[in-house]
Amino acid sequence: MEFKNFPMVSKVVFGRGCFSATGDIIEPQRINPEAPFVFLVDDVFENRDSLISRIPLKGNDKIMFVSTEHEPKTQVVDQISSDLKNDYEAVSGIIGIGGGSMLDMAKAVDLMLTNPGSSADYQGWDLVKNPGIYHVGIPTLAGTGAEVSRTTVLSGPERKLGMNSDYTPFHQIVLDPELIKNAPKNQRFYTGMDCYIHCVESLTGTYLNAFSKSYGDKAMELCEEVFLEKDVWDDDSDDKLMMASYHGGMSIAYSQVGVAHAVSYGLSFLLGTKHGIGNCIVFDQLEEFYPEGVRKFKAMVDKHEIDIPKNICAGLSDDDFEKMIDVALFLEPLWENALGKNWRDTITRKKLRDMYETM
Ligand code: NAD
Numbered sequence: 469m470e471f472k473n474f475p476m477v478s479k480v481v482f483g484r485g486c487f488s489a490t491g492d493i494i495e496p497q498r499i500n501p502e503a504p505f506v507f508l509v510d511d512v513f514e515n516r517d518s519l520i521s522r523i524p525l526k527g528n529d530k531i532m533f534v535s536t537e538h539e540p541k542t543q544v545v546d547q548i549s550s551d552l553k554n555d556y557e558a559v560s561g562i563i564g565i566g567g568g569s570m571l572d573m574a575k576a577v578d579l580m581l582t583n584p585g586s587s588a589d590y591q592g593w594d595l596v597k598n599p600g601i602y603h604v605g606i607p608t609l610a611g612t613g614a615e616v617s618r619t620t621v622l623s624g625p626e627r628k629l630g631m632n633s634d635y636t637p638f639h640q641i642v643l644d645p646e647l648i649k650n651a652p653k654n655q656r657f658y659t660g661m662d663c664y665i666h667c668v669e670s671l672t673g674t675y676l677n678a679f680s681k682s683y684g685d686k687a688m689e690l691c692e693e694v695f696l697e698k699d700v701w702d703d704d705s706d707d708k709l710m711m712a713s714y715h716g717g718m719s720i721a722y723s724q725v726g727v728a729h730a731v732s733y734g735l736s737f738l739l740g741t742k743h744g745i746g747n748c749i750v751f752d753q754l755e756e757f758y759p760e761g762v763r764k765f766k767a768m769v770d771k772h773e774i775d776i777p778k779n780i781c782a783g784l785s786d787d788d789f790e791k792m793i794d795v796a797l798f799l800e801p802l803w804e805n806a807l808g809k810n811w812r813d814t815i816t817r818k819k820l821r822d823m824y825e826t827m
């Protein structure tokens with residue numbers, strides 16, 4: 469029996485408006501007056517003064533706007549971290565503000581300030597050699613659980629895989645539900661469903677245990693409340709979705725995700741399909757594996773009048789399908805969690821091809 473001994477986020481502040489406390493929270497971590505805090509901010513906020521004007525800048529502190537048109541790439545991580553190393557003798561901390569993409573970008577840039585080579589060298593499990601510097605995550609979307617996880621998912625030259633390490637989790641997270649309030653409805657749904665799917669995959673998986681179940685049950689209850697039971701989306705919904713994301717992340721920390729994530733990584737690698745929407749496209753077709761979860765998912769889609777794209781695999785070549793199948797099959801722990809040790813009896817290349825063709 470292998471026991472996971474995993475680090476958790478050291479400090480958490482929660483509450484509407486708590487973003488205002490960021491300056492006071494980070495200041496004691498300043499190394500010296502010259503060493504800046506660097507805020508990596510999703511460029512969707514570039515012209516949103518209501519957020520940008522509240523970022524607490526002092527001395528050499530700096531805001532860098534980063535595009536999330538594509539999910540984080542190793543190349544971009546390497547570029548930003550090498551620029552920072554060239555520009556400053558020391559950096560006091562990295563603060564990521566955005567959805568899962570920007571939280572992951574912040575975690576990865578942080579680690580590459582203190583580890584040699586390319587971030588692609590560290591895609592995998594426990595390859596990171598040195599602790600990063602002080603890093604803080606401030607989510608503006610809720611669902612991925614990236615705020616609590618021990619990984620940062622990157623697309624590299626060869627694979628899409630996280631830098632999973634004990635040094636990856638944030639030292640501090642700032643959970644302010646006001647920051648997720650104005651997310652576009654579709655995006656809120658897709659990212660929210662990432663959380664819901666984490667719950668289904670964790671709670672029905674063979675790796676399930678009381679630790680994961682306690683967090684998964686709570687996250688599931690919150691997702692059902694906000695996406696199925698309530699008739700209006702209000703502040704209370706944002707509060708609850710933010711906590712659902714946190715609990716969903718904690719649930720998979722001690723279990724694993726499953727079929728939807730394995731298949732969706734294939735779509736993402738080949739077609740660039742983003743994580744939230746990709747999971748929805750896949751999950752919509754997974755009645756066979758998750759009958760109850762998919763039934764409720766479809767009810768949520770109907771209730772919120774969300775379009776789930778269809779036929780995105782139409783017109784792909786045999787080679788394309790083979791690539792997606794390779795990516796999906798590489799994720800062995802996900803399949804084992806979903807279907808048990810004999811998962812290969814069910815999940816053949818032919819089966820995966822048939823599944824992708826329905827999407
Ligand atoms: P995202 O960060 O990719 O953002 C999606 C879109 O929403 C972007 O266009 C962004 O600009 C916009 N956006 C974000 N916040 C907004 C706001 N408040 N208002 C308006 N627009 C806003 O989306 P996501 O679903 O949060 O994150 C997906 C990423 O998270 C993927 O890269 C995935 O690999 C990663 N992920 C990481 C983990 C982990 O444990 N590290 C887990 C799951 C997913």
Ligand code: ZN
Pocket residue numbers: 612662663666729743747
């Ligand atoms: Zn996910």
